[in-house]
Amino acid sequence: MKKIGLIHTSATLVPVFQQLFKEKSVQAEVFNIVDDSLIKDVIEKGRLEDKTAQRVINYVKSAEDAGADLIVVTCSSIGRAVEQAAEKARVPVLRVDQPMTDRAVAEGKRIGVVATLPTTLEPTSDLVLRRAQKAGKEVTLVSRLCDGAFEALMNGDADKHDEMVRQALQELSEQVDVILLAQASMARVVSQIPESEQKVPIFSSPGIAVDYVAALCNES
Numbered sequence: 001m002k003k004i005g006l007i008h009t010s011a012t013l014v015p016v017f018q019q020l021f022k023e024k025s026v027q028a029e030v031f032n033i034v035d036d037s038l039i040k041d042v043i044e045k046g047r048l049e050d051k052t053a054q055r056v057i058n059y060v061k062s063a064e065d066a067g068a069d070l071i072v073v074t075c076s077s078i079g080r081a082v083e084q085a086a087e088k089a090r091v092p093v094l095r096v097d098q099p100m101t102d103r104a105v106a107e108g109k110r111i112g113v114v115a116t117l118p119t120t121l122e123p124t125s126d127l128v129l130r131r132a133q134k135a136g137k138e139v140t141l142v143s144r145l146c147d148g149a150f151e152a153l154m155n156g157d158a159d160k161h162d163e164m165v166r167q168a169l170q171e172l173s174e175q176v177d178v179i180l181l182a183q184a185s186m187a188r189v190v191s192q193i194p195e196s197e198q199k200v201p202i203f204s205s206p207g208i209a210v211d212y213v214a215a216l217c218n219e220s
Helices: 013-023 037-045 050-065 076-088 098-107 118-134 149-154 158-172 184-192 205-219
Strands: 002-008 028-034 070-073 093-095 110-115 140-145 178-181 202-204
Touching: 002 013, 002 050, 002 205, 013 028, 013 205, 028 050, 037 050, 037 076, 050 070, 050 076, 070 076, 070 205, 076 093, 076 118, 093 098, 093 205, 098 118, 098 178, 098 202, 098 205, 110 118, 110 158, 118 140, 140 158, 149 158, 158 184, 178 184, 184 202, 184 205, 202 205
Parallel strands: 002 028, 002 070, 070 093, 110 140, 110 178, 178 202
Antiparallel strands: none
């Protein structure tokens, strides 16, 4: 049985991934590493600094030392550091948003990206363009930042956050073929929108990433 290390920047994602691994019957032993100071630093500085990136790389090394056969980093804002860590690691290291991005590139030419943090919007948008280039496909990217939504969520006003995200999704659905949610925290908003109102596919990274991991585990 494979051993999978999950690295999170929010403790709230631990039960989310536990549930997904259970629902999708992934045959693997899973352990978690959590440090929310990573995302706090990125938000405070407005970017991923080299010092913070090195800490991410260190956590990946720690997960590898713990015996992980596969490592998944569940935060999109630190994606650049994850790719740097992957170059040095002896085991596969996955950005949580890569499987989602690859699926979007395969399914549409006009791709929308919605985020509530600029520090997540930029790396996810960049990943879409690079994965499209690797796939040899030209895509048009339409980005939408729900400015103030993340702060509302952190201040306990989930309703305001959800309404801002819902509005952005409805507006973007008129302009694109597929929409990506740059943050896992936005996924619950999709479940609130009736399927009849979902005009285009809306992808969230956790479920698609776990599908990808499940496929790898089943191959072995």
